[in-house]
Amino acid sequence: MAREGSDKDIVSEYLAQNPQLAQWVDTFRGYCETSKQWSARREFILRNMENFPTVKPGAPSNSLDRLLSLSMVWTNHVFLGCSYPPAVMAKIKEMGEGIVVKDAPDHRTTIDGVMGKGKRTATNDSNVEGNVKKARSDPNEAEGRPAGKVTPRPTAQKWGPPPQAPAEHQPFFNRLYKAVAWKLVSAGGFGPNLDHFEILRSCVESCKQTLTCVFVPLKDIAGLPTGKTQRDGHVCEIRCQTVYMGTGYGWDESAAKAMASKEALKVFQGRKVTVKICRRRYRGRDVEDLMLLDEQPRSQGFPPAISYPFQDEQLDASS
Numbered sequence: 001m002a003r004e005g006s007d008k009d010i011v012s013e014y015l016a017q018n019p020q021l022a023q024w025v026d027t028f029r030g031y032c033e034t035s036k037q038w039s040a041r042r043e044f045i046l047r048n049m050e051n052f053p054t055v056k057p058g059a060p061s062n063s064l065d066r067l068l069s070l071s072m073v074w075t076n077h078v079f080l081g082c083s084y085p086p087a088v089m090a091k092i093k094e095m096g097e098g099i100v101v102k103d104a105p106d107h108r109t110t111i112d113g114v115m116g117k118g119k120r121t122a123t124n125d126s127n128v129e130g131n132v133k134k135a136r137s138d139p140n141e142a143e144g145r146p147a148g149k150v151t152p153r154p155t156a157q158k159w160g161p162p163p164q165a166p167a168e169h170q171p172f173f174n175r176l177y178k179a180v181a182w183k184l185v186s187a188g189g190f191g192p193n194l195d196h197f198e199i200l201r202s203c204v205e206s207c208k209q210t211l212t213c214v215f216v217p218l219k220d221i222a223g224l225p226t227g228k229t230q231r232d233g234h235v236c237e238i239r240c241q242t243v244y245m246g247t248g249y250g251w252d253e254s255a256a257k258a259m260a261s262k263e264a265l266k267v268f269q270g271r272k273v274t275v276k277i278c279r280r281r282y283r284g285r286d287v288e289d290l291m292l293l294d295e296q297p298r299s300q301g302f303p304p305a306i307s308y309p310f311q312d313e314q315l316d317a318s319s
Contacts, residue, residue: 024057041075069206072182160288166275179203180268197261212239214307236260242309243290270294282308
């Protein structure tokens, strides 16, 4: 994808002839990008603009968001050795064809190589999914015991995400952290006037995942302080890959979703994000939940959960 050498003179000449384009494209440089990284990503953007006809300098668009996301994916792969799903890797390989990077880092995991780490991750994900389905199936079927001979489950069993879940989800959210950071830089930084949901959605989809939004009327939320249970409005809870990201309140579902997205993006303002198993309330009882957290200390508890991907039939029966 990235060959030895340099087309810097050609790019510089082109930008010198188009000063307004040069000024516009430089607004997308990340604060942590080196000159070498930015030079390569800038060329990636310029070379592929013609493949996104709706991209116009100075005008925001979904096509521009996609182009910028793909440019970050490409540089993450070239300079950091990050690997992505096969379809994404094939796409950035095609888009990066012809771009030369002098002294490009040599990574063991390449686009055309055998991505052992990626395969292990996929295997782990499959195992986790299978274990979740197995846990939700009939206990006799799950353990191969004949019907009618049910072994009672230990009363001390804690229902929730498996202990290894944070480690399995962390690589994805590390990638998402980078995508959100770049996105916010290109948008001029985190602020109240952004379309927070659109930024979060586009970043998640650039990492080949989707957001899950759950809405409930505010009056139906258990555990609210006295006097607030009859308030009008809705609550939105946002998750990705079963990991809780944020809760928002609003007069309607759209406003609640916007607020939840804003709260979720706040987590990405620190130096890193971490997936942890935390205790929170769900339907009036304490449960263990997967949550995305920053490094900031918390003086208050977490908002009650309005969805719970790890619930068991016994949890439903006791709620």
